[in-house]
Amino acid sequence: MDIAQVAPLYESVPPKSYGGTERVVSYLTEELVRQGHQVTLFASGDSITKARLVAPCHQALRLHPTCVDPLAYHIMMLEQVFATGADFDIVHFHIDYLHFPLASRQTIPTLTTLHGRLDIPDLVPLYQAYPDMPVISISESQREPLSWLNWQGTVYHGLPEALYNFHEETGAYLAFLGRISPEKRVDRAIHMAIKANMPLKIAAKVDQVDHAYFEAIIKPLLDHPLVDYIGEIGDHEKNDFLGQAYALLFPIDWPEPFGLVMIEALACGTPVIAHHQGSVPEIIEPGVTGWIVESIDDAVAAIRQVSTLSRRRCRQGFEARFLVSRMAKDYVHLYQTQLKKRNDRVAS
Amino acid sequence: MDIAQVAPLYESVPPKSYGGTERVVSYLTEELVRQGHQVTLFASGDSITKARLVAPCHQALRLHPTCVDPLAYHIMMLEQVFATGADFDIVHFHIDYLHFPLASRQTIPTLTTLHGRLDIPDLVPLYQAYPDMPVISISESQREPLSWLNWQGTVYHGLPEALYNFHEETGAYLAFLGRISPEKRVDRAIHMAIKANMPLKIAAKVDQVDHAYFEAIIKPLLDHPLVDYIGEIGDHEKNDFLGQAYALLFPIDWPEPFGLVMIEALACGTPVIAHHQGSVPEIIEPGVTGWIVESIDDAVAAIRQVSTLSRRRCRQGFEARFLVSRMAKDYVHLYQTQLKKRNDRVAS
Numbered sequence: 001m002d003i004a005q006v007a008p009l010y011e012s013v014p015p016k017s018y019g020g021t022e023r024v025v026s027y028l029t030e031e032l033v034r035q036g037h038q039v040t041l042f043a044s045g046d047s048i049t050k051a052r053l054v055a056p057c058h059q060a061l062r063l064h065p066t067c068v069d070p071l072a073y074h075i076m077m078l079e080q081v082f083a084t085g086a087d088f089d090i091v092h093f094h095i096d097y098l099h100f101p102l103a104s105r106q107t108i109p110t111l112t113t114l115h116g117r118l119d120i121p122d123l124v125p126l127y128q129a130y131p132d133m134p135v136i137s138i139s140e141s142q143r144e145p146l147s148w149l150n151w152q153g154t155v156y157h158g159l160p161e162a163l164y165n166f167h168e169e170t171g172a173y174l175a176f177l178g179r180i181s182p183e184k185r186v187d188r189a190i191h192m193a194i195k196a197n198m199p200l201k202i203a204a205k206v207d208q209v210d211h212a213y214f215e216a217i218i219k220p221l222l223d224h225p226l227v228d229y230i231g232e233i234g235d236h237e238k239n240d241f242l243g244q245a246y247a248l249l250f251p252i253d254w255p256e257p258f259g260l261v262m263i264e265a266l267a268c269g270t271p272v273i274a275h276h277q278g279s280v281p282e283i284i285e286p287g288v289t290g291w292i293v294e295s296i297d298d299a300v301a302a303i304r305q306v307s308t309l310s311r312r313r314c315r316q317g318f319e320a321r322f323l324v325s326r327m328a329k330d331y332v333h334l335y336q337t338q339l340k341k342r343n344d345r346v347a348s
Numbered sequence: 349m350d351i352a353q354v355a356p357l358y359e360s361v362p363p364k365s366y367g368g369t370e371r372v373v374s375y376l377t378e379e380l381v382r383q384g385h386q387v388t389l390f391a392s393g394d395s396i397t398k399a400r401l402v403a404p405c406h407q408a409l410r411l412h413p414t415c416v417d418p419l420a421y422h423i424m425m426l427e428q429v430f431a432t433g434a435d436f437d438i439v440h441f442h443i444d445y446l447h448f449p450l451a452s453r454q455t456i457p458t459l460t461t462l463h464g465r466l467d468i469p470d471l472v473p474l475y476q477a478y479p480d481m482p483v484i485s486i487s488e489s490q491r492e493p494l495s496w497l498n499w500q501g502t503v504y505h506g507l508p509e510a511l512y513n514f515h516e517e518t519g520a521y522l523a524f525l526g527r528i529s530p531e532k533r534v535d536r537a538i539h540m541a542i543k544a545n546m547p548l549k550i551a552a553k554v555d556q557v558d559h560a561y562f563e564a565i566i567k568p569l570l571d572h573p574l575v576d577y578i579g580e581i582g583d584h585e586k587n588d589f590l591g592q593a594y595a596l597l598f599p600i601d602w603p604e605p606f607g608l609v610m611i612e613a614l615a616c617g618t619p620v621i622a623h624h625q626g627s628v629p630e631i632i633e634p635g636v637t638g639w640i641v642e643s644i645d646d647a648v649a650a651i652r653q654v655s656t657l658s659r660r661r662c663r664q665g666f667e668a669r670f671l672v673s674r675m676a677k678d679y680v681h682l683y684q685t686q687l688k689k690r691n692d693r694v695a696s
């Protein structure tokens with residue numbers, strides 16, 4: 001098929017460091033190319049891809065030194081996409097709702113994966129205006145606040161098979177990986193580790209917006225001798241950081257639509273102890289790939305049971321459900337359905 | 349004519365306090381209604397108008413207590429505008445470039461007044477994608493960075509005739525009115541007043557983003573016995589604040605596309621001493637309605653000459669060029685031109 005992928009411009013595809021959406025778009029794009037599709041990627045100019053790259057800006061915008069108006073580049077990207085839209089069998093958007101007024105007025109087949117949380121009241125009237133826009137969720141739980149959208153399917157994220165490798169040996173520390181922010185609850189992870197009397201390594205970045213929270217709430221907790229805060233780590237360090245861990249702690253306090261780090265841990269063979277929130281019950285199989293908990297005490301009990309889990313079964317759980325080849329196959333199936341609908345409309 | 353006005357949703361129309369664009373849209377809308385046109389105003393639900401109001405959100409978004417995604421409401425407004433666009437003879441946008449990809453694909457006649465500064469590098473590639481989009485400037489100087497746009501005209505802002513009333517008597521203090529921010533240079537105004545040995549009253553708000561600047565740079569200057577900082581004032585207080593002043597100081601350090609406060613002062617009969625920047629030379633007639641200066645020393649010399657100016661001539665300067673009736677007439681002329689072009693295209 002002739003496929004366009006439309007990524008946000010805040011991070012490059014793939015991102016230099018953090019950036020969930022752009023990373024998933026990269027995995028999907030490269031896998032579609034590998035499978036023999038013609039793929040055009042709309043993304044920032046510092047993206048690296050085997051697809052044809054169309055770049056509305058030279059550099060990703062989040063850390064761009066002079067960019068004051070990121071929206072201008074996104075609007076220009078819409079212009080580029082819709083100027084050439086008829087060349088594609090399908091245009092797959094990853095930029096929330098920005099293109100909806102255009103997409104609803106054009107005959108180009110489109111699909112939109114919604115990557116963000118949808119429990120934001122501001123979104124309701126907007127999405128109500130587009131009950132027919134074909135959208136894709138990244139977990140079933142993500143849909144709940146807007147269950148009445150024109151959902152075409154749920155496609156769980158997937159990772160390249162060889163991106164992380166299986167670590168057979170059980171590690172000696174608990175791991176926390178991600179951002180330090182109120183909804184990620186690294187404070188819970190610290191209390192879990194202290195109660196379980198196990199070392200905790202924290203690899204996490206602090207966004208500007210979370211700086212006051214970090215200073216006031218988290219920094220005082222980092223002094224504990226069991227806690228080792230190692231700052232932000234790069235993609236190449238994550239394999240060992242996750243693979244050498246005893247378990248990943250994922251004590252979130254928000255309906256995270258898809259926790260990518262959970263499947264990264266599983267890819268390494270590392271079990272996950274996660275709070276019962278958002279997509280967690282769809283990703284973790286309790287007693288097989290980890291445990292789903294409701295409290296710190298639950299988590300401490302789960303930590304004590306980790307040795308009953310098989311790390312090989314964790315890796316197998318990843319391979320069975322969260323490979324990029326499966327993600328790409330799911331999407332191609334949805335592309336074909338969408339294209340067929342359009343062709344049926346044109347024919348009738 | 350059947351006219352749609354499309355305002356930003358950050359402030360109500362008119363705004364409760366500060367907010368240049370929404371205020372001008374309000375003056376224009378009410379005047380068009382007064383002149384007998386059918387006007388539909390797309391604006392926040394707390395707007396007050398004699399036009400038909402279509403409100404994508406209940407409340408203006410800048411100070412909205414729970415709004416986290418103002419863009420969602422603006423995209424919904426685009427949907428509402430273009431869903432009913434064919435009902436209008438002209439759709440007049442005041443929301444920068446957000447509608448360009450839609451407007452360029454629809455047959456609805458549109459015009460866009462660009463209210464902001466255009467010397468932002470991010471804008472260049474976007475506007476290059478729309479060389480045919482009909483746009484209107486609010487001063488000639490505003491056009492300079494993007495002189496190659498499809499400019500249809502310059503329409504200076506205008507105020508209702510009775511909004512401010514003529515104050516015959518020369519006041520005893522210098523006035524500064526607006527925001528406290530680095531580009532507004534209230535520090536210059538303070539130094540001018542001290543050098544001229546005249547009292548200065550500062551009526552200004554401090555945005556969150558300018559708080560550090562205010563604390564570090566401006567606050568230490570406010571202790572001087574000649575300086576009286578009275579904080580933010582409402583619309584109803586501005587008449588006396590400006591009218592009872594000796595002169596308005598407008599020592600800007602940026603290419604302000606149109607300084608509304610200058611014509612507010614003139615409406616009161618108060619002369620303006622302004623730095624040579626942006627639209628200033630198009631608004632101030634040196635030796636008649638004020639002086640244009642290049643330095644603090646220039647300004648001090650100008651302050652000493654204010655008594656040679658006629659306050660009545662200042663008011664007359666306002667009435668001759670900056671009434672809302674003139675602004676509305678200019679716009680209706682441009683609307684008619686645009687409508688005729690569309691009809692010619694349809695006929696041919």
